[in-house]
Amino acid sequence: MTIQVLLVEDQNLVRLGICSLLELTKEIKVVAQLSDGCDVNSVCSQYQPDIILLDIRMPKTDGLTVLSNMKSVGLTVPVLVLTTFDEHDLVLKCMQFGARGYLRKDVSLESLISAIRCIINGELWIQPAITEQVHRHDLIADINLVNQSIEALTSKETQILRLIAAGYSNHEIAQAVHKSDGTIRNAVSAILAKLNVRDRTRAVITAMEHGLI
Structure with missing residues (x-):
């Protein structure tokens, strides 16, 4: 195609x-x-x-x-x-x-x-x-000014979010960090919950806005 x-x-x-x-x-x-x-x-x-x-x-x-x-x-x-x-x-x-x-x-x-x-x-x-x-260039909010309703991400969750931003699927992320697909699915769900977003796209944009990645 x-x-x-x-x-x-x-x-x-x-x-x-x-x-x-x-x-x-x-x-x-x-x-x-x-x-x-x-x-x-x-x-x-x-x-x-x-x-x-x-x-x-x-x-x-x-x-x-x-x-x-x-x-x-x-x-x-x-x-x-x-x-x-x-x-x-x-x-x-x-x-x-x-x-x-x-x-x-x-x-x-x-x-x-x-x-x-x-x-x-x-x-x-x-x-x-x-x-x-x-x-x-300070065009994304400083990490210290992150909205209080957004929970802090762990280092592992930040790593996973960076891989999401780079276009990796859950399966590819699991292979990259040597975890099971189920573990990564759970981690992604936790990230979405902490950032108060519904999908991966909004998660990346929100993280960029607040200087998390």
């Missing part, structure tokens, strides 16, 4: 570079390209992409507006946000508006493909390097 991609990026060289990289694979095809976000909804209706690679900063309709517009019309195509290191505040806002992950524009082809596969499979893709930059 070929993964069909809609690429939305205003810089011509970056857009052509990403397309050239993806053309090296047989499983991914760029079915449409846009240099601005204003026509994303209509192009999605026409081409039915499996995933959108979306730039944050564009001259007319930026990535955040695209996500908001998609949400308003119920368009559920998963979105991978493309970013640079000076856009941490917008990255977090995009995640809050429904983006499934974010990735630097200068990543390797292997990382790009891994991110696309991960998001297509219903997981999140959180690039650790960007998360660390977010922490350093």
Whole structure:
């Protein structure tokens, strides 16, 4: 099965570079390209992409507006946000508006493909390097200011949450930390309860907002 991609990026060289990289694979095809976000909804209706690679900063309709517009019309195509290191505040806002992950524009082809596969499979893709930059720029609340209704996570729960953020399934996490699948399921349930969220996506976003990962 070929993964069909809609690429939305205003810089011509970056857009052509990403397309050239993806053309090296047989499983991914760029079915449409846009240099601005204003026509994303209509192009999605026409081409039915499996995933959108979306730039944050564009001259007319930026990535955040695209996500908001998609949400308003119920368009559920998963979105991978493309970013640079000076856009941490917008990255977090995009995640809050429904983006499934974010990735630097200068990543390797292997990382790009891994991110696309991960998001297509219903997981999140959180690039650790960007998360660390977010922490350093104080764009996520300091851990000491975490809402009192959120219980502290144990070191093991934090480790599991980081693996969730990296796109690992429960089974993959169990293999990584040498625990049973049932133990990991219970741990994930405990994490969701402590963070007062219903699902893994909200758990990751909440943890990012409060500086837990």
